[in-house]
Amino acid sequence: MSASTRVLFVCLGNICRSPTAHGVFEHLLKQQGVNDIHVDSAGTGDWHIGKLPDPRTRAAAARRGYSLEHLRARTVESDDFQRFDYILAMDAANLRELRTRCPRDFRGHLGLFLEFAANSRATEVPDPYYTSGEQGFEEVLDLVEAASAGLLRHLRSGSDRG
Numbered sequence: 001m002s003a004s005t006r007v008l009f010v011c012l013g014n015i016c017r018s019p020t021a022h023g024v025f026e027h028l029l030k031q032q033g034v035n036d037i038h039v040d041s042a043g044t045g046d047w048h049i050g051k052l053p054d055p056r057t058r059a060a061a062a063r064r065g066y067s068l069e070h071l072r073a074r075t076v077e078s079d080d081f082q083r084f085d086y087i088l089a090m091d092a093a094n095l096r097e098l099r100t101r102c103p104r105d106f107r108g109h110l111g112l113f114l115e116f117a118a119n120s121r122a123t124e125v126p127d128p129y130y131t132s133g134e135q136g137f138e139e140v141l142d143l144v145e146a147a148s149a150g151l152l153r154h155l156r157s158g159s160d161r162g
Helices: 017-031 055-063 092-101 135-157
Strands: 003-009 037-043 086-089 109-112
Touching: 003 017, 003 092, 017 037, 017 055, 017 135, 055 135, 086 092, 092 109
Parallel strands: 003 037, 003 086, 086 109
Antiparallel strands: none
8 A cells, every 4th residue: 555545436426325435434444543545535426516415324324323424525526537546436337437537547446346345246336315215325334334344455455456
């Protein structure tokens, strides 16, 4: 792992999945005493710029001890490809969009976040935005917690996926 590793989590609107990943991974880093990894999140869409994560997302996260209150939605910017070592999409559609925006000289890792979730059959974090119940947000947390643990193991191992 380099002196400072930068990770960007990306979903569509940056109000459900990517802020969940941001908050959970940030919490894990703090819990483990890791302070050489910088975390951020963004969306490929611009509908929610400046807004807090979805209230259902914040409530589900709070039930597990995660605070997302400090996060505000933003969009992926062209300089993110220079600033981040890992850009991790929540699903294939957002990964495709990121690939269309990715400059040829990007040397980091651009992929799906769930690549790092050990023993997960899922490849994408499903979007809970249009679900009616709490279960969708709980499923997101389950997947994000597993992938966060795997990502931290990967970064600590010094592996290079870029």
